[in-house]
Amino acid sequence: MIIYAYLILFLPLLAFVIQMFFGNRLPRRGDFVSISAVLLTLALAIALLAMVLVFREPGFHSQSLFHWIDIGTFQVSLGVYLDNLSVIMLFVVALISSLVHIYSVGYMQGDPAYARYFGFLSLFTFSMNGIVLSAGFFSIFIFWELVGLSSYLLIGFWYQKDSAANAGKKAFLVNRIGDVGMLIGIMLFWSAVHSFNFETIFGAVEGGSLAGTTLTIAGLLVFCGAIGKSAQFPLHVWLPDAMEGPTPVSALIHAATMVAAGVYMTLRVFPLLTAEAQMVIAYIGGFTALFAATIAVTQNDIKRVLAYSTVSQLGYMVLALGVGNYVAGFFHLVTHASFKALLFLGSGSVIHAMHHGLETVNDHETDPQDMRNMGGLRKKMPVTYVTFLVATLAISGIPFTSGFLSKDAILAGSLAYAMAHPNHFMLPVFGFGAAILTAFYMFRQVFMTFHGEPARPEVHDHIHESPQVMIAPLGILAAFSTFLFYVLPSVNPFSTHGWLQSLITKPATVAGESTTAAAEELGHVLHLAHEPAMLISISAAVLGILLAYLFYQRKVLDARAWAQRLSPLYQLSYHKYYMDEIYSKIIVQPFLALCRVVAVFDMEWYDKVVIDGFAGVIRGVSRASRWFDDTVVDGILVNGVGKIVVFAGAVIRLFQTGRLQNYLMMMLFGIILIFAFIVF
Amino acid sequence: MNHLVVYLLVSAVLFVLGLLAVMSRRNAIAVLMGVELILNAANINFVAFTRFSSTTLDGHLVAIFVIIAAAAEAAVALAIVLNIYHNYQTINVDDAASLRG
Numbered sequence: 001m002i003i004y005a006y007l008i009l010f011l012p013l014l015a016f017v018i019q020m021f022f023g024n025r026l027p028r029r030g031d032f033v034s035i036s037a038v039l040l041t042l043a044l045a046i047a048l049l050a051m052v053l054v055f056r057e058p059g060f061h062s063q064s065l066f067h068w069i070d071i072g073t074f075q076v077s078l079g080v081y082l083d084n085l086s087v088i089m090l091f092v093v094a095l096i097s098s099l100v101h102i103y104s105v106g107y108m109q110g111d112p113a114y115a116r117y118f119g120f121l122s123l124f125t126f127s128m129n130g131i132v133l134s135a136g137f138f139s140i141f142i143f144w145e146l147v148g149l150s151s152y153l154l155i156g157f158w159y160q161k162d163s164a165a166n167a168g169k170k171a172f173l174v175n176r177i178g179d180v181g182m183l184i185g186i187m188l189f190w191s192a193v194h195s196f197n198f199e200t201i202f203g204a205v206e207g208g209s210l211a212g213t214t215l216t217i218a219g220l221l222v223f224c225g226a227i228g229k230s231a232q233f234p235l236h237v238w239l240p241d242a243m244e245g246p247t248p249v250s251a252l253i254h255a256a257t258m259v260a261a262g263v264y265m266t267l268r269v270f271p272l273l274t275a276e277a278q279m280v281i282a283y284i285g286g287f288t289a290l291f292a293a294t295i296a297v298t299q300n301d302i303k304r305v306l307a308y309s310t311v312s313q314l315g316y317m318v319l320a321l322g323v324g325n326y327v328a329g330f331f332h333l334v335t336h337a338s339f340k341a342l343l344f345l346g347s348g349s350v351i352h353a354m355h356h357g358l359e360t361v362n363d364h365e366t367d368p369q370d371m372r373n374m375g376g377l378r379k380k381m382p383v384t385y386v387t388f389l390v391a392t393l394a395i396s397g398i399p400f401t402s403g404f405l406s407k408d409a410i411l412a413g414s415l416a417y418a419m420a421h422p423n424h425f426m427l428p429v430f431g432f433g434a435a436i437l438t439a440f441y442m443f444r445q446v447f448m449t450f451h452g453e454p455a456r457p458e459v460h461d462h463i464h465e466s467p468q469v470m471i472a473p474l475g476i477l478a479a480f481s482t483f484l485f486y487v488l489p490s491v492n493p494f495s496t497h498g499w500l501q502s503l504i505t506k507p508a509t510v511a512g513e514s515t516t517a518a519a520e521e522l523g524h525v526l527h528l529a530h531e532p533a534m535l536i537s538i539s540a541a542v543l544g545i546l547l548a549y550l551f552y553q554r555k556v557l558d559a560r561a562w563a564q565r566l567s568p569l570y571q572l573s574y575h576k577y578y579m580d581e582i583y584s585k586i587i588v589q590p591f592l593a594l595c596r597v598v599a600v601f602d603m604e605w606y607d608k609v610v611i612d613g614f615a616g617v618i619r620g621v622s623r624a625s626r627w628f629d630d631t632v633v634d635g636i637l638v639n640g641v642g643k644i645v646v647f648a649g650a651v652i653r654l655f656q657t658g659r660l661q662n663y664l665m666m667m668l669f670g671i672i673l674i675f676a677f678i679v680f
Numbered sequence: 681m682n683h684l685v686v687y688l689l690v691s692a693v694l695f696v697l698g699l700l701a702v703m704s705r706r707n708a709i710a711v712l713m714g715v716e717l718i719l720n721a722a723n724i725n726f727v728a729f730t731r732f733s734s735t736t737l738d739g740h741l742v743a744i745f746v747i748i749a750a751a752a753e754a755a756v757a758l759a760i761v762l763n764i765y766h767n768y769q770t771i772n773v774d775d776a777a778s779l780r781g
Contacts, residue, residue, distance in 0.1 A: 660711075
């Protein structure tokens with residue numbers, strides 16, 4: 001099985017390398033390389049899933065480790081970790097990734113950077129599989145940053161547009177804030193346990209090497225990474241902007257898989273979270289779920305509505321984890337992956353058609369993503385409409401869909417938590433409030449896009465259904481958005497005991513007795529909360545749909561008039577609670593001002609005084625030493641020796657007349673001198 | 681008056697005459713003739729010293745060697761002079777000064 005895991009991990013990396021170096025030279029610009037790699041990955045993931053389904057062993061796990069760094073006492077192991085959680089997650093990632101790859105063939109047709117696009121998709125698939133297969137904090141952090149990188153590359157894929165380039169930067173920087181917290185959390189665990197491996201850490205924490213408040217803080221710091229990556233309040237601001245990327249990318253990365261990585265990572269470290277940490281997490285998730293839903297209600301950009309809806313649904317998952325409803329959190333992650341990917345791909349199909357229609361009538365000004373320009377697309381794009389509707393029903397939590405099953409489980413969990421801890425009655429309120437709003441804004445979107453009269457009849461005439469290659473993934477995802485796949489082996493659409501629940505069980509906490517007690521307490525009340533939660537959630541969904549129907553289909557209630565009436569709230573929601581403006585004012589602007597001050601200091605003081613001054617001193621010294629060299633060494637020593645030799649030569653050469661008689665004369669004088677010397 | 685001194689005086693006069701000829705004459709042949717005078721002055725000394733201070737004939741022998749050496753020297757020197765004449769068209773020793781520094 002481990003070899004399968006390694007293949008799943010590295011096949012997409014191989015495809016990425018091939019695409020980057022040879023993509024443009026291959027036939028079809030190499031899309032088949034990435035697609036075949038991801039389809040192989042899918043086949044292997046299905047094989048793994050089949051194996052664990054045959055085992056049906058909730059505690060199954062298997063890991064393969066090798067030492068990567070081994071310096072004295074500092075040892076880092078890398079490797080893959082397989083258990084039911086990672087196998088199911090691998091299947092989800094591979095499935096969505098494969099469908100998005102295939103869909104992209106149609107959506108990205110003719111893009112000048114077609115090969116680069118598929119390369120980046122492969123890089124992303126590799127990194128995401130890496131997160132899923134990580135056996136420890138060290139490797140999860142590496143892949144965590146790699147998905148961040150591929151997300152950055154794909155958001156800014158059309159980097160010629162300033163808005164896309166800026167959105168990429170924003171996503172990267174905002175994620176970095178969360179990652180710093182995560183890194184500090186990882187270091188806390190390292191300093192206490194001296195290991196990055198999850199199993200080792202769980203064992204050591206159970207043995208008490210990290211406990212109490214420190215453990216709570218360490219757990220929350222690690223969760224900071226999830227706040228950034230899963231776009232939880234207050235770091236959710238990057239996700240709506242990330243919609244600047246190509247729509248299939250939004251479906252894959254910013255809806256189904258990467259943003260769920262935060263939730264997945266929290267699931268991985270779940271045993272380490274103390275009851276206090278879980279409570280904070282529950283509030284963050286619950287608040288995010290409601291908060292993002294209120295923004296989604298007033299947005300007009302088809303993708304932005306979905307982006308806020310993603311933030312809201314991720315809030316649900318985090319809420320589920322916070323209240324200790326581990327299985328429901330993961331279940332929602334799985335179901336959400338398919339219906340949200342379906343919504344994004346459906347919106348991509350609409351945008352594709354709108355873009356084409358607008359191009360045909362030579363309108364390059366109108367935004368093809370603005371729902372106010374759509375309407376009545378149902379008849380023109382029947383497949384997109386039907387699949388989109390299935391996903392909308394799923395996200396709204398209508399029975400017979402996958403979303404109903406998972407959302408109901410989450411809401412039951414939060415209700416049970418409130419029953420066990422009456423002080424925290426706000427958590428189910430967040431949950432059910434968000435459920436009403438979800439149904440409302442999703443059906444608002446359906447009515448505005450597919451129903452009613454066309455807002456632009458001349459464009460509407462040129463709208464066509466998208467090509468087969470884009471429609472087929474929609475159909476497959478729609479099938480995965482119904483209840484059937486998730487309740488197997490039963491066929492009861494209200495079953496809460498499908499194969500997933502039998503494979504995934506909540507791991508025993510290692511965070512101390514109080515946390516264990518809290519978990520047990522929740523288990524007692526959970527079944528009591530199930531039926532009321534189901535009733536409330538269905539009524540909430542119906543209420544939301546009814547409101548949307550009255551506002552946007554029948555137009556009995558006038559949306560504009562209500563917006564006027566609730567003007568302050570409407571404005572607040574429409575402007576996303578001014579979060580971007582607030583961040584800009586209190587963080588970005590002061591930071592830029594500080595940068596400017598530092599820049600002036602750097603340019604005016606440091607460069608001019610220190611750097612230039614130092615250079616001046618060096619030049620002075622150089623000049624002096626040059627003078628010494630020229631004058632003393634060269635002038636006196638070197639040339640002096642030469643001059644002496646030349647002078648001596650000039651004198652001595654006078655004696656060398658070449659006349660024998662002169663020499664003889666000198667000999668005579670010499671002899672006379674010698675005689676004189678001897679005699680006297 | 682000691683007879684030896686007479687011989688030595690004659691020899692000294694002969695030597696100085698030869699030396700003057702070697703140093704002052706410009707004609708290479710005249711210079712060679714001066715050299716002969718110096719050699720013969722030396723021969724007179726050898727023979728005289730042997731006559732008055734020894735019972736052996738060493739000085740005579742040396743004198744004969746000197747005469748032979750002088751004959752050889754004259755032959756070589758005259759050949760050099762001829763070659764100089766070939767090269768410079770003169771036997772003036774001052775003109776053959778290409779070794780001047």
